[in-house]
Amino acid sequence: MTELTYKSATQLAQMIRDKKASSLEVVDAHIARIEAVNPKLNAVVQLRADSARASAVKADESLARGDEPGPLHGVPFTVKDSIAIEGVISTAGTAGRANHVSSADSTVVARMRAAGAIPLAATNVPELCLGAETDNLVYGRTNNPYDLTRTPGGSSGGEAALIASGGSPLGLGSDVGGSIRQPAHYCGIAGIKPTSGRVPSTGHWPPLDGLWGPMFKIGPMARFVEDLALTLPIIAGPDWRDPRAGPVPLRDPGEVELAGLRLGFFTDNGNAAADADTVVALNAAADALAGAGVEVRSAMPRGAARANDMFKAVLQADGGAGVRELLEEAGTSDPHPLIQLWLDRQGDSPLSAAEFAGLLAELDQWRGEMLTFFADHDAILCPVWATPAIEHGKLAEAGWPDISYTRQFNLTGWPGAVVRAGTSGGGLPIGVQIVAAPWREDIALALAGQVEYSLGGWQAPTL
């Protein structure tokens, strides 16, 4: 069975086009895999078994008629439970929306469908997507496929756990502080947070706009880097709704010349030093890239050490008013403890307007300072998180600093990819983060692809 469920989405699309497998066989194989693994993971929250099968039959008929297939023709995909699929319950993990049925596809789901892909399931998230663990009062807790006592991370934790286990070849996550990258790292898969403005957010609930808008992005997650490269052009580009989405040309990672790229490499951002196993994985990735002719230098952007304080200021700016408003909008009276943790961290001393305006200006100034790093560098290699997956419920103890490696690139808006590069002594996957200059997803993906090629990337769990 894993003959189909451990394949890349790229391979599955090719097999379907070549009629070596039907879309229905592929969809059935994934439904069977979900039935096998989900009792352990609790990653799937809405399974569209019947409608996915119906779509697969249509996809097979269309191919038999000789219609021109899209790049993902007949391939199933999943999305986190904050990305709307028409007719499917979308809760974003909050009780008030337990029965909320989406009235329209989000832009990214509509685009995936147009490329021939078939929405198979929605996957679990922490409440309002505000947490680096995946647990909520609607669907419960999602487990890490490599150690069920640990979290798959969050907020795209359901996606990461399911994809790592072969229950989905390809998924869409979203990331305002690390929500694609940290779960990808915890579960040993690949993922990319595109540049701010690359992919429209239309149809994502909660709407991460306003202050959060410049930091938020939807992006693809998969076991294989080639699937990120296949998916990104499908979901990128303006949609006449999201005012932040800009038509910057997206380049092909296959055309990136690795030799001579200048890579800034660091393992300690001054907030939280990576642990020994993580440093080993990072060094392996650095060696792999150096082996491909990349010029690896020990360097960190000026200002990176300030990122943690900057993010904290953003988080505390409104004293939690926005989160409370979302809960009210959803009709949720009793939120999950992770939300309380979040609200605790937001504090109850919102900034004054003058301070708020000052913070926005300071952020711009800081972004400008960070950007100067790319005068001498093409990309950055650094930890995703200071450690591999933590045990369930330990996020409060992990505290602020561990999250600082991902969130600094939300503040800058730069593209950040994750790919597995090692394994901890305890058998947990360890991913590394590869960040490129704004709009250069091609470089991030080319480097991530090289790390995967050299070090093997994703490894099957023993579920």
Place this chain on the structure above:
Amino acid sequence: MSELFYASATRLAGMIRSGQVSSAEVVDAHLERIEAVNPIVNAVAQLLADSARKDATSADKTQADGGPLGPLHGVPVTVKDAIQIQGVISTGGTLGRKSYVATADSAVVTRLRGAGAIMLANTNVPELCLAGETASIAYGRTNNPYDTSRTPGGSSGGEAALIASGASPLGLGSDVGGSIRQPAHYCGIAGIKPTTGRVPSTGHWVPLVGLLGPMFSIGPMARFVEDLTLALPILCGPDGLDPSAAPVPLGQPCEVDLSSLRIASFTDNGAYPADADTVAAIGAAAEALKNTGVTVDEARPPGIERAPDMFKAVLRADGGAGVRALLAEAGTTKTHAYLDDVLALMGDSPLSGADFAALLADMDGFRAEMLSFMQDYDALLCPATVSAAVPHGEFIGPRWPGVASTFQFNLTGWPAAVVRAGQSGDLPIGVQIAARPWREDVALALAQQVQDGLGGWQAPSF
């Protein structure tokens, strides 16, 4: 002589390149014209006569030596007194910076120089660029060349007055609420506020970042639309310092197929209807465009009537704290009366942090609603403000909400051009053409067509 000082920058560059005229002659002609008109308009803040002559001589030598010639080789240009030129006093209109000498060129000045242009002068702005009229304590009041009892508008009022008078062929303004477009309209020239993120702001003082960042852009001003088309590609693209500048390809206006375009025209944004002369100018521009095959519908984006309230909310968000911080940074203790008026409008009831965050989200909602309208339209044709140039001192106050006509496209971040399309008595009236984000090519192609159909800029009487 007017053959030189009323020529377009494009034509001057061609004449210099072909050897018909030297850069030194062109620069001298403009210096003479400045001497003639500046006593009337008071637009120049710092005149760079010596260095411009020196640069012109050097440009002529480069050409004689067969050196590489940029697209603006030897052409004099001016910038508003907020765009820093290395070694030149740059005040941003505030007294505390009366003697402040800029230590580096702004990104756009570097790029103009890289294209061969010669810095001729910087021009007057209101204090901190925060007014729709142009007067500063350091340099006094700038007058409208078509009626000196009236304002040239602001904040790029010095540029507009000087360019309209033939004392500069091409200039740079900046626009966070209408500061390129309203002066261009008041002085009957052309100008474009590019899409937010098109042109880097590095080296602009005041730094319009933070809340205002997504609304701000530097852009070119000239008598002729073709000069905007020439200048924009020189100015645009990331500079590695401004984090908001994005590498979006810039289309060519000459490749736009006008007959395939559908635009929406309106004269009333739902809050402030334009006066009769302005309505007539919009009507004439719409006719000129129809004649070239453009489809013109009478329509306006739903929700646009919220722009004046959004403007007020943005203006009042921090209760003037940001302005006071800039004044403190500049060391200004005595402010101009216009800025005092603006500070009064800003009030002293700043938002709470929660309301501030909600305002940001509300602005996103406005942007999304406006954008969805543009799925069906390539561009909008509408007033730049509700009337022709007003007497000095009358823009701020009761007419201040008229800023919404331009500010609505700062909120959206879309490109918006202005070109002269009519008059009110002796005063020029420009119309505003806003296009989809990143489609400056469409805005400029349409503006060019209005200019071709209706004549565009007309010389003032002096």
